[in-house]
Amino acid sequence: MWLEMFISLAWISEGWILIHNISLVTSVMALVSTLTSFVACCFIIFFALKFYKVHKQHMELTAVFMLFQMLSFSFLLIAAVFCIIDSVYPKSYRIIEGVGFFLISGTIVYIVYLYLQPENLLKRSFLVKKDHQRVFWIYGIFSVLISALPIYRGKENITECQVPLSHVSGTIAVAVLVYLFIVGLLFIIFLKYMLSWPKLRRLSTHSRRVPAF
Incomplete structure (x- = not known):
C-alpha cells in the first residue's frame, strides 16, 4: 500500500515537473515568435506596403502578415493554456x-474578419x-508583454522543484534555434521573391519626367 502511494506520488511529481518544463518552453517560444512576428509585420506595414503599390503584391504581403500573426498567436495561446x-x-x-x-482569441477573429472581407480582396x-495600423501597434505590444510575463515565474517553479535549469535550457535553446532557422529561411526566401517585383516608386518618378504630348 505504502509502495503504491509512493509510486503514485512520484508519478504526480514527475507530471507536474513536466508541466512546469512545457510551460517554460512554450512561454519562451511565445516570446520569440511574438518578437519575430512583430518585427516582420512592422517591415511589411511600414516599408513593403508603401514601397510596392500593385494590388497583387499587397495581397501577397498581407498573406505573409497573416501567416506571421497566426504563428505567433498559436504559440501565445498554447503558452497561456499551460500557464493556466x-x-x-x-x-x-x-x-x-x-x-x-x-x-488573443478575439484578436484572431478580428484579423481574420478583416482579411476575409470582400472589399479588401x-x-x-x-x-x-x-486605424488598423494603430490596432496592430496596440495588440502587438500587448502580445510581447503577455508572452514575457510568465517566463520568470516559470523559471522559479522549476528551481523550487529542485530540478537543474540546465535540463530544460537545452530544450529551449534547440526549440528557439529550430524556430528561428525555419522562420528566418522562409522570410529570406520571401525577401528574394520581393526583389523580383517592379519598384513602382522609381517607375512613377521616371514617368513624371517624361513630357506629356
Missing part, C-alpha cells in the same frame, strides 16, 4: 493569462489603413 493549468503559478498570473487568452489591403 499549472497550479504553481500565482492566481494573478493565471488570471492575466486567462484574460490574455480571450483577448477587390480594392486594397486593410493594412494600409491608419
Whole structure:
C-alpha cells in the first residue's frame, strides 16, 4: 500500500515537473515568435506596403502578415493554456493569462474578419489603413508583454522543484534555434521573391519626367 502511494506520488511529481518544463518552453517560444512576428509585420506595414503599390503584391504581403500573426498567436495561446493549468503559478498570473487568452482569441477573429472581407480582396489591403495600423501597434505590444510575463515565474517553479535549469535550457535553446532557422529561411526566401517585383516608386518618378504630348 505504502509502495503504491509512493509510486503514485512520484508519478504526480514527475507530471507536474513536466508541466512546469512545457510551460517554460512554450512561454519562451511565445516570446520569440511574438518578437519575430512583430518585427516582420512592422517591415511589411511600414516599408513593403508603401514601397510596392500593385494590388497583387499587397495581397501577397498581407498573406505573409497573416501567416506571421497566426504563428505567433498559436504559440501565445498554447503558452497561456499551460500557464493556466499549472497550479504553481500565482492566481494573478493565471488570471492575466486567462484574460490574455480571450483577448488573443478575439484578436484572431478580428484579423481574420478583416482579411476575409470582400472589399479588401477587390480594392486594397486593410493594412494600409491608419486605424488598423494603430490596432496592430496596440495588440502587438500587448502580445510581447503577455508572452514575457510568465517566463520568470516559470523559471522559479522549476528551481523550487529542485530540478537543474540546465535540463530544460537545452530544450529551449534547440526549440528557439529550430524556430528561428525555419522562420528566418522562409522570410529570406520571401525577401528574394520581393526583389523580383517592379519598384513602382522609381517607375512613377521616371514617368513624371517624361513630357506629356
